[in-house]
Amino acid sequence: MTLIDGNLLVELLAEHEIGVRRQSRPVLQLDEITLAGGSGGDDGEGGTGTSGRSPPGMYRSLWPLPGGNQTYRTALERLLPLAADQPTPTGFVRRLQHEFPQVESVATAKGYIRVLVALGFVTVNSGQISLTPDGREFVETQDIELVREALRTRIVGVKELVDELEHGTRTMEQLQQVLTDVGLAWETSAQLGWRLHWLESVGLVAAENGLYRLLPADRPNEL
Template sequence: MKRLSFKDAAIKILKEAEEPLSAKEITQIALSEELIETSGATPEATMAAQLYTDTGKFKKVGKGLFALIKQTESANSPLLAIENQNSLVKQKLIRKIQEMDPFQFEFLVAELLRKIGYEKVEVTKRSGDKGIDVTGNLTVGGLTNVKTVIQVKRYKTGNNISGKYITQLRGSAEVDQRGLIITTSNFTKDAMNEAKATNKMPVALVNGQKLIDLLFKYKVGVKESIVSVFSIDSELFESELNDSTIKGSENKSRSIWPLPGGVYSYVQTLNQLLDQISQNLNSRENMVDWFIKSYDNVSSIKTANGYLNVPKNMGLIDFKDGNCILTIAGEEYHKKKDLEFLFETVSSNILAFKEIHQFLLSSDEAKADQEILEYVNENFDVNWSTLAQVNFRLLWLINIGKVEKTEEGYRGK
């Protein structure tokens, strides 16, 4: 019988297999069926080398298991079906990220950095950030504290990051800081060379593929079921773009989102939005156009429509016959610009809004956002896996003047 090469033997065995196999299992079958002949002491290592390096024929499925590329397309086994599902979700995830609001993307990255182990992670102000979108500290072994400035670029595939962004980030950083650039696309060759340049501040690079892998690893933006099939986490990506909204057990909206203009400009943007509506420039089309023309980071109709639902969920506006109209509460707030009234109105319509404020007021110590998340999950009809909705509530409370952020955490006012 003519012996086969290790690669051809692996192809033959995997074609006949019902499940993905490990390099050791493939080698044992090949030897028992006398498909290969070897004098080496470690044929499993030789087989593994073929499986890991020939990515045109073989695909790694699960931990140490392999299947043929064509098999993963046909999904003849549960493991392959799971692999296909996860691959589809990865493709959908990168599309979701590329469509989401740039500011929300910064919060997504901040959440990822926290999960990785960064401390004191903060999204910077929208204006005057000098190219720095997020900051954080990475402590290694309790000994070294690496202060990091992070720039995020939500770019379409093919729109690669050039070396000028590396230079820009270095110019914005302080002496004791390190740089990190995260993009949904990739980096040009000169960017990769510049990031590794000697005698300059180190800048780490994370491209779109690495970003997706990290999001999956740390389960940010995705949820994992018992069988490890991933699905999109709507908590981070669904901005409630239609007129309906998900209500909690108290008939309040579960979601509150930012408005464009800057981290501490939510109220100002809200006031300008209500001004536009009160001036009868209030068709939905006009309001969408106003958002796009007024804010550089609002570039799509979908995103603008999402922002219109922010005051709707708050109980300040409604939609009627294709137009945006002020509610009774919206007219009252627009007339007086009373932040206490705004606080009470939002509290009446947004789940756990007033309660977070009361929680912070009743505490003798500042609370971390993670502690606030635990409080909300334990006391309300939610099971949030990320800090997104807690962070957005805290930012609105800061804008309204009900919460302050200190080095120790958040305090009620």
């Protein structure tokens, strides 16, 4: 008696379509980036924000980067080169954790990838993280205006905050109302705070005694 490997037999039957019929089934792939905020009306705080869709190409939520509130620009200068050779998300996370040892959580590290996507500096496609043209330009020039423009044009509410501050100093409460007026409302002020920290980091806004003011265009680093 000759024993036949059952698994091999099934593979041969399937390969030659003997006694089997092929059927197509759709395969759905989870798009974590869209769910995290890209033109999809996320809240960025675990489900407590307003509903609705963002304008195409814009993000409702913005997060910090490792290193502290005033060092987001420096963090970008350290993070973006890690994507120069199109690593996998897992590979990028390992590099990020090596560059910032305080980032122990993989979930937190993936959140930082979403920040880079929201700003338009990287894309995540086909299992690879790639620099966009703007991302490559920032790596080469470290031009802070690229970050300012990304904040104004890709993050909902940032342009409105800057426009409001052109009229004078404002409190957090007044600026929170600006976001509410454009359809952004959360149970906490975290999203407003992160937007303001980003604007401070790129030299557009300064805070003093609970008041926020726009910095002169010709002196972006004034405190």
